[in-house]
Amino acid sequence: MKKLVLFAFALTLMFSVNAQIETPQPSPFSKVEQKVGLTDVTLEYSRPSMKGRKIFGDLVPYGKMWRAGANKNTMVTFSDDVTIDGNELKAGSYAIFITPNEKSWDVYFYSDTNNWGTPQEWDDSKVAAKVAAQVYELPMDIETYTISFDDLTNDSAMIGLMWERAYVGVTFEVPTAEKVSASIAKVMNGPSANDYYSAAVYNLSEGKDLDKAMTWIDKAVEMTKEQPRFWFLRQQSLIHAANGDKKGAIAAAKKSLEGAKEAGNDDYVKMNKDSLKEWGAM
Numbered sequence: 001m002k003k004l005v006l007f008a009f010a011l012t013l014m015f016s017v018n019a020q021i022e023t024p025q026p027s028p029f030s031k032v033e034q035k036v037g038l039t040d041v042t043l044e045y046s047r048p049s050m051k052g053r054k055i056f057g058d059l060v061p062y063g064k065m066w067r068a069g070a071n072k073n074t075m076v077t078f079s080d081d082v083t084i085d086g087n088e089l090k091a092g093s094y095a096i097f098i099t100p101n102e103k104s105w106d107v108y109f110y111s112d113t114n115n116w117g118t119p120q121e122w123d124d125s126k127v128a129a130k131v132a133a134q135v136y137e138l139p140m141d142i143e144t145y146t147i148s149f150d151d152l153t154n155d156s157a158m159i160g161l162m163w164e165r166a167y168v169g170v171t172f173e174v175p176t177a178e179k180v181s182a183s184i185a186k187v188m189n190g191p192s193a194n195d196y197y198s199a200a201v202y203n204l205s206e207g208k209d210l211d212k213a214m215t216w217i218d219k220a221v222e223m224t225k226e227q228p229r230f231w232f233l234r235q236q237s238l239i240h241a242a243n244g245d246k247k248g249a250i251a252a253a254k255k256s257l258e259g260a261k262e263a264g265n266d267d268y269v270k271m272n273k274d275s276l277k278e279w280g281a282m
Contacts, residue, residue: 027070027145034149036157037176039082041149043159045074045096049144055164056100067117068096068107068161069145075113076159083173084109087129094128098161098168100135105161105168107131136167193232196220201235210243221252230259230268237275250281 027046034041048070053059060066068074073095082089087109095113099106109129112119142162150160150169154176158169186192191199197220203213217236224232233256241249253272260268276282 029071030147032147032149034152034157036149036152036172037154037174038080038179039174039176040079041157041172041174042077043075043147043149044077045069045145045147046071047145050141050164056166057102060100062101063099065108065118065122066098066100067115068098069147071116073110073113073115073117074147076109078172078174080175080179082175084129084170085131089128089172096159100166103135105133105135107133107161107168107170131170133168133170136169138162138165138167141165193220193223196223197232197235200239204235204239204242210239213239214243214245228255228259230256230263230265233259234268234272237272241275241279246279250276250279253279253281 025046027048029044029046032043034043046069056062075093075095077093078089078091080091082091089109092111093113094109094111095115097108097110097118099108107130108127110119111126111128112123141164145163146161148160148162150158151171156171156173158171161168161170196216200213200217200220203209203216217232217239221228221232221236233252237249237252237256240246240252253275257269257272257276260266260272273282
């Protein structure tokens with residue numbers, strides 16, 4: 001009986017140690033993802049609510065920097081370089097900070113995102129962009145702080161910040177035209193050397209149409225002849241050998257061996273030497 005009581009006590013103790021009470025967060029986390037043109041943009045922030053309080057000029061004082069949300073830094077991430085008010089922001093993540101005033105807000109994009117609240121020591125060199133944005137009065141209260149992507153076009157969008165009766169928008173531009181032009185040029189110019197190389201190596205590894213593999217690897221090598229790639233030449237030798245062209249395989253292996261020696265790549269030196277011995281060329 002004593003053992004049973006001790007066992008029950010141990011189970012109770014384990015349960016009390018491991019059990020965790022979950023309650024709703026007062027400022028729940030939100031993550032918003034948006035494609036703008038061809039650029040991926042993500043917002044991550046925590047959302048406080050009014051709860052009967054006056055916000056701007058009181059809970060969030062005018063003229064004092066605010067974290068633009070609650071808890072950890074409000075953060076925006078761009079997959080490409082973007083432009084904000086004439087400032088180029090490199091692809092990556094930025095914390096958003098705000099100094100609110102009655103008629104306008106100063107909005108900062110800060111390269112250090114590892115803060116809880118505002119940085120203890122502000123570093124102007126980390127300000128990637130600063131925008132003075134007009135405050136628009138809304139006809140109704142926005143109970144819960146909201147950041148949205150507004151006014152979407154192929155080339156731009158607006159980060160909209162709303163709370164209480166204030167709305168502020170900051171426009172950013174994305175490099176859609178440049179990306180589309182590059183994509184068109186790539187397609188119109190046909191496959192790249194890497195495309196031919198990958199297709200040829202796949203056919204070899206899967207034992208598929210070796211005639212096509214030979215054509216593709218030869219094109220890849222021809223396209224890179226100004227700057228020969230010894231790993232391309234290595235695959236060329238293997239594909240020619242697999243397709244019964246020993247002479248072509250030996251020629252490619254010798255060029256690959258030479259390139260591997262110049263690059264100091266001992267693995268490719270050995271592989272080429274082994275193949276040349278197998279094919280009776282050494």
